[in-house]
Amino acid sequence: MLYAENVLICIAVPLAITLLFTKGGAHRFSASFIAGMIVCILSAYISGFVHVLSGFSTEDTSIFLSPIIEECMKLLSMLFYVYVFNPSGEEIQLCAVGIGAGFATFENSCFILLSGAPQFTYVMVRGAAVGVMHVVTLVALAKGMQLLKAYKAFSLAGIVGVWSLSVTVHGLYNLLVSKPGISSYIGYVMPIICAVLLYVINGNSKIYNEK
Amino acid sequence: MSGLTLLDVIATSFQSVILVVIIAKTIRLIVDGKNVFLPFFFMLAMAGFLLSDLYWIAYDVLKPDTRMPIAANEIGECAMILLLSAGLDVVLKDKKKIPGEIVFTFLFIGANIVLWIAWSGEWLQDILFGIPYIYFFELLLRGIRSRGVLTWKELWFAAVMGCTVLVLQIPLLFMKGNLFEFIKVVCFAVMFTLMAWLGVKSFRSKDYFMTLTFFLWTELAMFLCPEPYYHLAFLANIIVLPMMFTSMKRELADALC
Numbered sequence: 001m002l003y004a005e006n007v008l009i010c011i012a013v014p015l016a017i018t019l020l021f022t023k024g025g026a027h028r029f030s031a032s033f034i035a036g037m038i039v040c041i042l043s044a045y046i047s048g049f050v051h052v053l054s055g056f057s058t059e060d061t062s063i064f065l066s067p068i069i070e071e072c073m074k075l076l077s078m079l080f081y082v083y084v085f086n087p088s089g090e091e092i093q094l095c096a097v098g099i100g101a102g103f104a105t106f107e108n109s110c111f112i113l114l115s116g117a118p119q120f121t122y123v124m125v126r127g128a129a130v131g132v133m134h135v136v137t138l139v140a141l142a143k144g145m146q147l148l149k150a151y152k153a154f155s156l157a158g159i160v161g162v163w164s165l166s167v168t169v170h171g172l173y174n175l176l177v178s179k180p181g182i183s184s185y186i187g188y189v190m191p192i193i194c195a196v197l198l199y200v201i202n203g204n205s206k207i208y209n210e211k
Numbered sequence: 212m213s214g215l216t217l218l219d220v221i222a223t224s225f226q227s228v229i230l231v232v233i234i235a236k237t238i239r240l241i242v243d244g245k246n247v248f249l250p251f252f253f254m255l256a257m258a259g260f261l262l263s264d265l266y267w268i269a270y271d272v273l274k275p276d277t278r279m280p281i282a283a284n285e286i287g288e289c290a291m292i293l294l295l296s297a298g299l300d301v302v303l304k305d306k307k308k309i310p311g312e313i314v315f316t317f318l319f320i321g322a323n324i325v326l327w328i329a330w331s332g333e334w335l336q337d338i339l340f341g342i343p344y345i346y347f348f349e350l351l352l353r354g355i356r357s358r359g360v361l362t363w364k365e366l367w368f369a370a371v372m373g374c375t376v377l378v379l380q381i382p383l384l385f386m387k388g389n390l391f392e393f394i395k396v397v398c399f400a401v402m403f404t405l406m407a408w409l410g411v412k413s414f415r416s417k418d419y420f421m422t423l424t425f426f427l428w429t430e431l432a433m434f435l436c437p438e439p440y441y442h443l444a445f446l447a448n449i450i451v452l453p454m455m456f457t458s459m460k461r462e463l464a465d466a467l468c
Contacts (some may be wrong), residue, residue, distance in 0.1 A: 164290030
């Protein structure tokens, strides 16, 4: 039995205190990080509820339902930030990275508390695959939102379209790692490849903007 | 893995290769071009389609001959339709919405959704994933009308043919015997005649809206077809992809002129 709320309080309180002493980007990042952890615990509650309601097996829930629920919760937090604070493109990305990192950190903390961390391979998979995947899908979502804003096409169709892309990436990852063997190795490498691709796109778009 | 699933994997892999080439060419267009808006949305849409294909292949390989509890790959297709629509919405200069067109798109795609539900029983999923098609079809219809790609006569012809296919699909759900076989042949003959006609029109006009309409019909036909008609519609769906890229490039050239 894991008391996830207690873990959340334990990690979030020091971070919340840092908000009193930071400004600008650091302040935003800390706030987004805490938001990411809250989004993670809420997603877990909803996934558990939908799992019982749908009658799906645990495996089917994690492959088919969790990506939709988790990405939906991340999108809602991003939309809240975008519509309430009307941030610039750079700030959208900062917030996305914070939420993604907070989500991944809290999820990893809970898994490691449950299963322990004696195996280095397991810890690496959790950190470098699942953890990176949560950051990657959110950065992709933020990048899409930034570009939609830049092209004045910040419509429902555009936002849901970009969100659907993140859900599919997340769903594909969960599907690939659900079976041991080559498919799982492809799955584990996928987030890192996506991260590198996004890094290149990010660099190119900065050069393009400067031009 | 059954022969049919294997055929499906091969066909989807082939489509994925075509999509990778198209995405690469579109990225090149973005890097070289001045107007990156349309290629950017097109590239994202094709990426969604590619992800959907990869999901399909991965599922068929990992869990062969089983039905997905939720067709998660449809989210990728949904992304494609929505992103194509987001691009079209900005390209489309005529913002005037005609109530008759909106009603027709609702009824036409609505009837398709009803047929999908009757076939699969996944009502919530079919309704949710059907909604983007309504928006997409409405934009296409508005674009074709306002740009004068098809005459009113041709529009009526396409509408009548499309509706005939949907009406003929109804008895196929519960009929058996010789009459079933007869209606099936007539239904798919009308469906593929319309597909061929849309293909010729798209090829001749090279209009972006027309080509996307052809693409939409191949998609809808795939959802309504059993084997072996399904693979025929799939083939048309693959053929239309380079045509979409060409028409997008032409649209871009027209916008820059």
